[in-house]
Amino acid sequence: MANQQQLLKQALQTLKDHHVRVTPQRQIILTYLVTHHNHPSVDTIFNALATQLPNLSMATVYNTLNLLVDLGVVIELPNDNGGLRYDFYGRPHYHVICENCGKITDVFAPDFPQIERQLNQEAADQTGYLITSNHVEVYGLCPECQQKLHIDPKRQNWTSNGQKPLS
Amino acid sequence: MANQQQLLKQALQTLKDHHVRVTPQRQIILTYLVTHHNHPSVDTIFNALATQLPNLSMATVYNTLNLLVDLGVVIELPNDNGGLRYDFYGRPHYHVICENCGKITDVFAPDFPQIERQLNQEAADQTGYLITSNHVEVYGLCPECQQKLHIDPKRQNWTSNGQKPLS
DNA sequence: CTTCTAGTTTAGAACGGTTATTAACTGCTA
């Protein structure tokens, strides 16, 4: 897809702009993120690239992802197991996360950039912080899990995690 | 403060409504959360209650907090070290988090409930999820750290974390 | 008020995702 090529090129340029070296590992990880929107975990990325880079180290994946997050090229999402998952941030969007199966789905809302600006502005005005970024996530049950759990959309009295079940 | 008494009472009633036992540990942890808005970590809470409950176990603090989060009485916030911090959710608000010192500050915006509804609605419409909650966080530099780091509000080219500094 | 039991707490071991360490390696600039 031509668009993906361009997004990759932009991202690589961002690295150069910050005087960060463009290594094969970084290129391949970036390419993976541009071409996959599975919101992968570190482990998923590591395993997916095992054939292309047989000597790839976990630490390199962690380092590269942290680097890309710092550069704003990639964003970090909470995993249901307390771990993290990643997403190439090509177009402004936020995420819905299923509390039962952990699936993450993108939400592209036309007015989201404006909402972001409003949240940032109000935060800056009230607190004096110099705002750099924000996170928006919505939680719920995906359609599949609603079926699986026979949830009546009227009621919503389930729960998850915790040492003991809630009731 | 009379208002705090009432918030505590409401929270305890929520436990009863869900047939969850009101134990001394749960009451004391809840009281701590109602009366402190430090956005404490598990460790902070544990240490603060050490004198009141000498035999308190870490696991109990974890269990209680997870329970309260499930009940919607308390919300979970990301810590700068990858850990978690907690906040009693008495009135709708979101948070600004300092990327340098980790401080968390509340933002009470009059239109925040409406923004939440809008985010939830758009997510539900687009994805078919049954929405239960959401998280909104803004990141930046607190006023103190801006001074400490001599940041010119015009530029914003610092970074944090990662195995190696960025440049 | 007493009994009973499912739910809760405790203490500590275990787990697992992330970071730190250090030696070998290599993009990139001059």
Place this chain on the structure above:
DNA sequence: TAGCAGTTAATAACCGTTCTAAACTAGAAG
């Protein structure tokens, strides 16, 4: 093309969180 600052690999260490099993108890039932 040489040289080095930045990067990677492999693995050990770290530490926040969860698990386990035995002791305990809040609250329902009689």
